Amino acid sequence: MEMFMRSLEFILNNFFKVILIFISLVFALYFSHKIVKETRLNRSLAKFQKFMRETQATMKPKRLAGLSALMIVPTLVAFSVLFFSRAPQFDFDNHIYNVSSEQDILSIHQQFQQKMSNTGLRSVSPEHSDNIIQGLDGVNSQERHMGLPDLIQVDSEFLYILKGDVMSVVRKDVNDIGVEINISINYDRAHDRMFYPLALYVEEDIVIVVGNTYEYSYLYNFQLGFRPELGTETDIIVQVFDKNDGFNLLREYVISGALAHVMKLDKTLIIVSAESVPFEENQVQLNDYLPHITFEGVTYQADYTEISYIQGTNPEGFLGIYHIDLQNGMFERKVIFGDTHSTIISSHNAVYIISESVKFFDASEMFVINNPISEVNTSIVRFAIDNHRLVFHSTSMVNGKPHLSRIWSDNDDYLAIVSLSDPSNPYVYRLSIIENGTRLLSKIDDFTKGKKLLQFSINGLCGISLVGSEGSVLLGIDLSDTSRVSMESELGVTNQLLFHKLSETQLLSIGFNQLFSIESVDRVQLSLYDIGSNCALSLQDTIYISYEDYGIVSSEAVYHQNTLAYDYEHGLIIFPYNTFDYSPSVVHRPGLVVLNAIHEEGLIIDTHIQHSGETDVWSRYRGVVVDDYLFSISNHMLQVAHIDDIDTPLYIIQLYENN
Amino acid sequence: MFRLKVPKDKRSVIRNKLRVIDSAQYDFVLTTDVDFIEPDKINIVFNEEDAEKVSKVLDTIVRGSDVFVTVHNEIGQKNIESRNIQYFISEGNEIQTVAGKYRFNTKMKLYEIEELLKAKHFIRVSKHALVNINKIDYVKPALNSKLVLQMKNGDEVEVNRHYYKIFKKTLRI
Numbered sequence: 001m002e003m004f005m006r007s008l009e010f011i012l013n014n015f016f017k018v019i020l021i022f023i024s025l026v027f028a029l030y031f032s033h034k035i036v037k038e039t040r041l042n043r044s045l046a047k048f049q050k051f052m053r054e055t056q057a058t059m060k061p062k063r064l065a066g067l068s069a070l071m072i073v074p075t076l077v078a079f080s081v082l083f084f085s086r087a088p089q090f091d092f093d094n095h096i097y098n099v100s101s102e103q104d105i106l107s108i109h110q111q112f113q114q115k116m117s118n119t120g121l122r123s124v125s126p127e128h129s130d131n132i133i134q135g136l137d138g139v140n141s142q143e144r145h146m147g148l149p150d151l152i153q154v155d156s157e158f159l160y161i162l163k164g165d166v167m168s169v170v171r172k173d174v175n176d177i178g179v180e181i182n183i184s185i186n187y188d189r190a191h192d193r194m195f196y197p198l199a200l201y202v203e204e205d206i207v208i209v210v211g212n213t214y215e216y217s218y219l220y221n222f223q224l225g226f227r228p229e230l231g232t233e234t235d236i237i238v239q240v241f242d243k244n245d246g247f248n249l250l251r252e253y254v255i256s257g258a259l260a261h262v263m264k265l266d267k268t269l270i271i272v273s274a275e276s277v278p279f280e281e282n283q284v285q286l287n288d289y290l291p292h293i294t295f296e297g298v299t300y301q302a303d304y305t306e307i308s309y310i311q312g313t314n315p316e317g318f319l320g321i322y323h324i325d326l327q328n329g330m331f332e333r334k335v336i337f338g339d340t341h342s343t344i345i346s347s348h349n350a351v352y353i354i355s356e357s358v359k360f361f362d363a364s365e366m367f368v369i370n371n372p373i374s375e376v377n378t379s380i381v382r383f384a385i386d387n388h389r390l391v392f393h394s395t396s397m398v399n400g401k402p403h404l405s406r407i408w409s410d411n412d413d414y415l416a417i418v419s420l421s422d423p424s425n426p427y428v429y430r431l432s433i434i435e436n437g438t439r440l441l442s443k444i445d446d447f448t449k450g451k452k453l454l455q456f457s458i459n460g461l462c463g464i465s466l467v468g469s470e471g472s473v474l475l476g477i478d479l480s481d482t483s484r485v486s487m488e489s490e491l492g493v494t495n496q497l498l499f500h501k502l503s504e505t506q507l508l509s510i511g512f513n514q515l516f517s518i519e520s521v522d523r524v525q526l527s528l529y530d531i532g533s534n535c536a537l538s539l540q541d542t543i544y545i546s547y548e549d550y551g552i553v554s555s556e557a558v559y560h561q562n563t564l565a566y567d568y569e570h571g572l573i574i575f576p577y578n579t580f581d582y583s584p585s586v587v588h589r590p591g592l593v594v595l596n597a598i599h600e601e602g603l604i605i606d607t608h609i610q611h612s613g614e615t616d617v618w619s620r621y622r623g624v625v626v627d628d629y630l631f632s633i634s635n636h637m638l639q640v641a642h643i644d645d646i647d648t649p650l651y652i653i654q655l656y657e658n659n
Numbered sequence: 660m661f662r663l664k665v666p667k668d669k670r671s672v673i674r675n676k677l678r679v680i681d682s683a684q685y686d687f688v689l690t691t692d693v694d695f696i697e698p699d700k701i702n703i704v705f706n707e708e709d710a711e712k713v714s715k716v717l718d719t720i721v722r723g724s725d726v727f728v729t730v731h732n733e734i735g736q737k738n739i740e741s742r743n744i745q746y747f748i749s750e751g752n753e754i755q756t757v758a759g760k761y762r763f764n765t766k767m768k769l770y771e772i773e774e775l776l777k778a779k780h781f782i783r784v785s786k787h788a789l790v791n792i793n794k795i796d797y798v799k800p801a802l803n804s805k806l807v808l809q810m811k812n813g814d815e816v817e818v819n820r821h822y823y824k825i826f827k828k829t830l831r832i
Contacts (some may be wrong), residue, residue, distance in 0.1 A: 034800055041798040041806070044830040051660070051680055052780060053721050054793040055811075063797075 013368035024078035031071035165195035261344035274340035276317035291320030312357030313338040378402040382437040460504035462535035476535035541602035567625035571598030574623030664695040676710035730763035785819035
């Protein structure tokens, strides 16, 4: 019955073409039968007459040629109609098509959407990386080196804190502690735009701020009136400040679109912008959405000839890949027309664009077919970084729909690609190890054994996964032999929602643990794990931030990376929390929790920090250890205490005015 | 009917001269070498130079003696060799004899003519027509299991679907 219905649907969707094919087939069959029959009869007649020693019948080649023409012509006509009614064909070279005009873009989009409209699906983009900023695969692990992407950075002289559109530069020497300067990030504030910081980097002579501007839309709230709601990204702002010149603005780049990826590699900055094109609008002006960058007062808009399309990817917007030389300010750009939700990862060697790529049945070029997708793959496009230039290197495909991707490098890059290998089951994952994005080295099928994958990260040469719908299992995968990766350990855990990498041999997982059955009563559970040789996982300790001491507790660290800091030298784990009570009324009390991870009794809560001068009940706290001092930072305050006596603040500095 | 047994290098030439087809089942052996004769067959041994004469002998063997059919027209009456007749067709109460471009009448019934000329490879193709197979120039299949016979004189005769199988069988299809 299903087969019948599908056939009926196909005929109705392609009625004219089906009729044409049917007629030409009937013609072809009829005349081929006639030709065969006629030839047989006349050959037999000729043979008979030859046997009878009479003049033989002739085969009449002209007549047969005429019959053959009658057989072939309708078929040719049908074929021509089908052939010329095909959608425009694009000549892909290694899965890449180099666009040449606006019409190309429109045709690619139209063709793709036409086919996808028959699937009943909207192309689902790969799981958007929870970290735009690469390196946030684990905790803000302060191992006393710079360059980690964070909104708090430290160098030999200063502590840099980026909050909202203000960067505070604080002298970190406790003998001269104080705010050196507060720098406002200047940007175009038309239409009530706001700035959302996304990355802060500190180099020898410069400080780099990266963020997005947003245009807010206002929604009416009955109690509060019109309130701004997060709207659409407009531009990416990259500002470079000169440390040697009083932190004056040295250079600025304004890049159109939303920030999809940022990574600093030595003296270069890789920025990837993403901008969707509203094709659904009538007469969309494509030129308005072409990636552009403004530098030193000059706007450089991408030309159509700069743009490439990756075969099979959802062509809904532009990805601009910018390679900025921080020393001389020069930049280079590549543009991809494709899926703006692609995952982008990079290393010193290359930038990788990882997208979902669908393959359609060949027949879908000519016919309207329901569900024309024959397979879903993960497309990996590699742009090599060659002598400070971005060079397109290769494209490869891995079977399965992309789920998430990670990278680690030595001389070569190794990509760990997790893809969904069973269309009918969303929890069957394949882990593939790809060298330099081109060569499949090894893989493990269904490595989570049918459990939902919550998190995957690379710790040294171990792949650590948190699986299970309630975070119930930690898996350790040995990546040391990339040609033969293997599952080495499995550890049952409970209620763990996120794990943070403390070091290559330690993990901290964090989640909620319900003390009572009442829904509103929760406590935060933290567990410390050791990663042994061969990626063997073992639980070291578990503690709770209990209800009795704190009331109901929640923490950003349960959901977000880069909120938790680990000081290896002192063994301190610092992360924000928020506690509140319902009686007599709801009171929020945010702060920082400091755990001691090297105490002989295991994990213990050392102390918690709240800034008395911080009146913002929604303040977000962060902590950072500088030398032997703990700097705790809230929305408006900075407090410094010695590691040996964290409860006693030595210095309290107001960063900004309390609003 | 015939089997040609000659040296391989002369086979093609002699075959063309004799206008002969080898049969799987044969009664006659044709050969230029007496050593090739077969005792249980009728053997014709000849010199290569006499091939054309032998061919005429073979004509006589195959066709046999001719049968004459008496026909008449407005001029008078005559006897026509059956091998020169294209076909017989009944029109109304008369039986017409078509020989080349000429048409004659005959007083015999169609079934009588069919009986008379059975051994001369005349075949009934419909209720109204009797056709000389050797005078068919081309066979054209038509719709509904019919055939149209294009005769050597240009006329067309239809093979009725009831006689279609017999026709095919005669041609050994």
